[in-house]
Amino acid sequence: MAPVDEFIDAPGRHWLVLSGISHHFQPDRRDWRENNPGAGIEKEFTGTPWVATAGYFRNSYDRNTFYAGARWMPLALGPVRLGAFGLIASGYPSPVLVLPAASIQVGRVGANLVAIPNLPGYSGYLGLQVRFAVD
Secondary structure, X not given: OOXXXXXXXXXXXXXXXXXXXXXXXXXXXXXXXXXXXXXXXXEEOOOOOEEEEEEEEEOOOOOEEEEEEEEEEEEEEXXXXXXXXXXXXXXXXXXXXXXXXXXXXXXXXXXXXXXXXXXXXXXXXXEEEEEEEOO
């Protein structure tokens, strides 16, 4: 049996990412789409807190979103990593997105969670993706 650390830190893996759901804190401000289907890929870089990511999903504005960017996850608490996504993405008022993030992985399965607080003129939200190792 492999040590637990091997299942938590499998450097250099490629991941299939399935976008799924979001929850908005101020649903009365707009008819937000909270079912956000999509798929993407992630590539971890051995020995660094960086993960490259690209993909597609249907966003909360009910628009197509194509994105490319990176996750920077420098803080670790067991299998949980904390950091941020930095993305260039279509379908949003601004094409540049910087989102606080958490990621968890155990073995060949993981999840990404982004969270934005309520901001003036914008509803905060939680967004969830599920990840599966492909190598």
